Amino acid sequence: MLNAIEVILICLVAQAALTDLAMRKIPNVLILSGLMLALILHLLSGQPGSSVSLWLAGGFAGLFLFLPLYLLRGMAAGDVKLMAMVGAFVGPWQALQVAALSALIGGAIALLMLLWSGRWRDSARNLRLICKPLLLRLLGVPLMPVPLPPQASVGGIPYGVAIALGTVGLVAWQHH
Template sequence: METKLAPDAWQAIGLTTLALLVLAAVVFDLRQRRIPNTLVLLALGAGLIINLIGPQLWLRGGGLLTLYPSALGLKGAALGALTGLAVFLPFYLMRAMGAGDVKLMAGIGAFVGPAAAINVALFILVTGGVLAVVRMVWVRKTQLVLFNVVTALSQLVPGTAASFDPATQSADRMPYALAMAGGLLAYGAWIFSGHAPLVNF
């Protein structure tokens, strides 16, 4: 199912929709420290629809985040959602990220496809790291944060008695939707300024 939309118009609609959904997630995360499942489902559904109705000009669609936009189709959008989920799932299992953040990444993946989802995730992780350092210095909890990081990493070493529970020992929780918005914006700027994706397949 394709519309008569021109690629540029389709890309503008898709990126605007994605930006509004991520902005809504930021607002919820800042105010309530959570991202509602309704918003995540809306992002997943919108990503699938955008890629289902858009112009599929190439055998392998380029997606939204490219200089040559082309819809991914239902399969590409679904693979993007699964990739987004898979990339951030380990962080949730280590209790370093909330479930809402992981599900939001799946929603972003549904818009941008599997390859772009990996690239966006890398930019989000870098952005998150920078924001975490800035926040750590701002709230003057550098020593506690560094201690928590060392303790959390120590859990990965077999035979270590170190135990860290982010729910009770966290020095401060940064609304991670901010990092997701920043990383998405940074990757968009990277691509639309003419740079090649870091990961491409």
């Protein structure tokens, strides 16, 4: 049986996924509401000190797990904030599990989108452009970094969907 925290979390990530699919954006009001709900629910759980520390540790874990991807421009800020919200609900260890599961699901979604759109050749070209200088540097050849040509991106994915599916997957796994 799902508890209140899990039900509310699933509703929030489902809304984030739907909004991400429709608008390619996850609203800050959804994230802030989720963070406050997580805090309130943890406080009502009956463990005064540990509930706030679990909320904080989970939120920071969720934030810092995807922050490097945002800084490398591989992920949008809304996705990072959504992962922080999920972490605030589930705590740091489960935030790591959700992030790992979301990364696997996100990779599968990305591959499906590349195949569906027919842009897999462009993606392979971009990967070659990125990896060639890195491989040559590993072999000791001094090179300048080669930037991708303008508009070389093959598109983004609605990563809120991957985070939502990762969250639901973790909750389902805990109850099987």
